[in-house]
Amino acid sequence: MSLTQLINNLVANASLLLAGLYIISRLTCLGFTTKLPLRRQVTISFLLAGLSVLITLHGVLWNAQADFQYGFVPIMIAALYFGLSGVRITYVASILVLPFILSETLLLIAFLDYSLAALVSVAFLHFRERIIPSRDIRIVNGISLGFITLFSLLNFYTYDQAETYVWTFLAFLTIGYAAGFVLHIVYGGIHKMQRSERLISQYKEAAFTDALTGIGNRRRFEEEMKRVDEEVFTGTQDVALLLLDIDHFKSINDTYGHDAGDVILVELAKRLNDSARSDDVVCRNGGEEFTVLLSDCNLSQGFVIGKRYLRQIAETPFVLPDGSSIDVTVSIGIASTSEAKVVTSAQLTKKADVGLYVAKRSGRNRLGKWKELKAN
Known part of the structure; x- marks a missing residue:
């Protein structure tokens, strides 16, 4: 596979991540937030697990390797938004499905990706329990780009030339940063729209409610x-x-x-x-x-x-x-x-x-x- 093809595949993998998160966010109506009811949090966690598996499968089918793909990101997002329960559900559900779609070698790499993503997310939650909505996606992207180097080094031996690996790794970092930036903008827009919708709904409800009795006016x-x-x-x-x-x-x-x-x-x-x-x-x-x-x-x-x-x-x-x-x-x-x-x-x-x-x-x-x- 040429470097151009690999870059195209990485862009497609990042686009799949963005599209999946956008669709899940719109389906929830309220977006990702710890204020959601427990049943809704569990449902979204399972959807994020499915997105992780889909992204990993896409990366494997297109790249024939598991190191340069974004399957671990939904696990981190579940942890950051829903806490320990979110990471448990998403991580376990993803791990249970992976053996049915990956070979033993690729399964080991993906398992390490998912495990490190979960551990880093839990460690981050330990030091900072509440995430500022305007920064959470950038934090996820920063963490993922920070330890993706370790993931890729484990698969370094599969490259015939060091130069190919370096260029591939640089391309991944560039695309990863761009994907995180776009995701931040997209989610920020969704967050603002949802906040506006909630405010409009609240104002409309207030306009039709009697202030003293709480019934219709x-x-x-x-x-x-x-x-x-x-x-x-x-x-x-x-x-x-x-x-x-x-x-x-x-x-x-x-x-x-x-x-x-x-x-x-x-x-x-x-x-x-x-x-x-x-x-x-x-x-x-x-x-x-x-x-x-x-x-x-x-x-x-x-x-x-x-x-x-x-x-x-x-x-x-x-x-x-x-x-x-x-x-x-x-x-x-x-x-x-x-x-x-x-x-x-x-x-x-x-x-x-x-x-x-x-x-x-x-x-x-x-x-x-x-x-x-x-x-x-």
Whole structure:
């Protein structure tokens, strides 16, 4: 094999490493980080082990030797990102597969490569437990280029001329440095994109979350109403809307203070959220007014759920900051897309609001419907 062919093969081997790490990183969605759940860390460690074996096999098939290839790098990355558990899984999984694809001589060299990579990574973790994300790839590349000299010296006897070995070794170092530099840039870009995606997701979640209660806010409710217009009225499933208002909330604030009022709002939101089904949407529209959008629910089913809310709220007292407790009730208005005269989300909201007025006028702690004179 000529030096030009060998260099081409080394470039291909380095490209395989970069492509494999990029694909694994994108598949994880969150990138490589110790903050990932244990199951995700184990999965990525096995993927890195597979990448190690694939890179080694590629190097052997193209170069007919095992010293100039990057199969050990994924092991080091697993160690640096996932600690001892990462290096154990990746190293052991790689070693168990290698005997099936390499001859005894090449197996010994690859085994030494993998073992030294694991040992150096563990030693590095011992002295530095936390790796700065912007430097970790450069550290991996620096370590790999540092002890690759030892790997290649063990295979020096396979070269007919010392000059060929020197040029091959220099080419490997150059390509290795370039690969590490590119990997640093690629991973840095991925890291920034993932951080931006997380921040955007957090900001979006905050924009649709009520700061006090942690449930959806009015903006979230308005977005759900848009979805009702776009999907529900054009589909086959109905939804029901419960509009809840705490009875005599102003007098509670005046008597017990606004801190007590906030505690009641938080507790009510928790009770509504705990009782809601997985597809229901609970929001605080402002002040003491809450909404529960009941998915796949007609008017009669909504009445059953609404009355259950009335009982659950009225039967259990609310504990105030000073340790005392008071009874709190709510009035509820209900409307549903199953009703003939409800054909838009605006009408759905308006009818529920009228139902709430009926419930208040009928004595509170009741469930009211817009076309009834008296609430239930």
